[in-house]
Amino acid sequence: SSQGLLLMTEVLYNISGMRLPLVITCANRAISAPINIWNDHSDAMAVKDSGFMQFFAENHQEAVYQHILAYKISEKMNIPVMVNVDGFILTHSYEEVSIPSYSTIKKYLPAFKPSSGTYLDPKNPVTLGGFYPPKHYQKTREDLFGDMQKALLEIKKEWKNLSLIFNYKNKGNGLVEYTGPKMATTIIIALGSVAGTIKEVIKDNKNVALLKITSFRPFPAIEIKKLTKSAKNIVVIDKAISLGNAGPLGIEVQAALRDEKKNIKNYFAGLGGCDITEKQITNIIKNANIKSDKTLFNI
Template sequence: MKQCIEGSHAVARIVNLCRPGVISAYPITPQTHIVEDLSKLKADGEGDFEYVRADSEFAAASIVLGASAAGVRTYTATSSQGLMLMAEVVFTISGMRLPVVMTCANRAISAPINIWNDQQDVMTVRDSGWILLFAEDNQDVIDMHIMAFKIAEQTKIPVMVNMDGFVLTHTFEPIDLPTQEQVDNYLPKYVPEPGQYLDTENPVSLGCFATPADYINIRQDLQNDLINSKKVIKKEFVNFKKAFSRGSSDLTEYYGAKNAKVVFVALGSVVGTIKEVVDEIPDSAVLSVKCLRPFPAEEIIKKLAKAKYVAVIDKSISLGNEGVLATEIKATLRNSKTKVQSFVAGLGGRDITRKMVGNIYKQVQKSSSKLTFIK
């Protein structure tokens, strides 16, 4: 049954339905409502998890790391500076192959200090070895959370669900929130692998020191498993679609005219605005990248290679180069004749309007500049 609820509230409700064992977090705008709602669920006796209050994001991430190493399902959420403070632990969690699930309510990075939405925060941990999912709307957000636990626990790779701060976290929209029974049917109880978690009956050490003889092998393992996780993610997208009759079965979603002349590429909620523009321009389309890591290069080649112009709209920038996703799309399409251009927009919460997207449609066809700021 659809309910009109706030994105953050929906995340708290769905995380509770996923039956985590330990949640730890430190509040930061715009993630705050998620963790407030979770601690309220716990205080009201509606949540069967331990909620550990932390004195910083570094501590929160370390607490879920430890709890996950002890063999329980764990969850945390953060934003922006909080993710920066967590960064060291973010890399450790994936390196230790712990299936932590985190929500990142995407927000700009200081300085100048700014609490509004862009996606610079997640881009700074892009290479940390986490699976990075991007939600377009709040239905997507909650569906991705249910899948995130299942994907993380199968692959032993942590999953970060990215939802645009305020645009999604603070927006009320109709959401089909599954029942406990539906979630239980899809997401089995978490059973850690014997001998691979901290257990006083069967003592092991995790996160040990590795000399040059082992380190590169372990890193290569993580790389191979991340690449192979594409199959698991796709399989779970399909399973989810079967169980809940909604969602996409691909890691990228193409919307608009078939073999369009101009294709926009973007991550997250801005895809909704772009779809409205695409509806008005007959020879255009948009490709929503739902999973940035592992990078779905094969799908992108298949869906974009015939486009004449590709406009990549980034809400982040690799300072000193160009939009982060733009670089990757250019590299992916290096063997096709498609002209790819980088457009950076919406930094620090600046609205990306339909008019701006319309301008990008015109600019990508005539301009040849490497990077264009859309303001």
């Protein structure tokens, strides 16, 4: 998390480049300077292009099942996965959760058997992580990119299987979760624990919905385009900042909806652990129809 995650950035790229199945948990925190230990998504966004899949949990229960899913997907696709849980908000809080039995988990996740040639074995000598000239290097990136896109379908498939096996009642499909009226005119898009606050604010609102992104990498652009058809106003809340541009999530949403005629607003919020309150979310909704080309700090 935070500075520690950035110190191992080189290793992250090596892990994904060597197609090693691996799962890590990132307790999302801000990046210095100035020194700050509280929550935002700066660390995860700094390594969003490292080749790791990235899942974001809203609460403790979702984090439990996202970790189980992460192992399944990582082993099937030979791509590492980072499960993001908001630092302090989730990592240092208590919440009742259902923990699946060991036997049930083993049924869903049997012992992993790596294929020959993917690990060091004296009986089958191979070179791993070797030197690649340009045309071969580009081919490895092309393969990883293609498999990351294929993972979108695998995540949906396995999330459905997982939900049935563990009797996990949820509205999501592993990539996104939509909460609110089907024909909402305003849709808020966000990652992580702030989704809980947004749900509380919009629970009685017949015009506003939440589209929670649970898989940031691979990015579910098609799902977003499909689920925002009815909306005139899109509000993206970013807990990270791409200095000199906009919010990382906002940039992705803008790209996904580039052919749609929608009023898209991007807010920076919760940086360095700043509270995102119900009042602030209410103000966002009130001002959703006001057009602005700027990424806004004041909610």
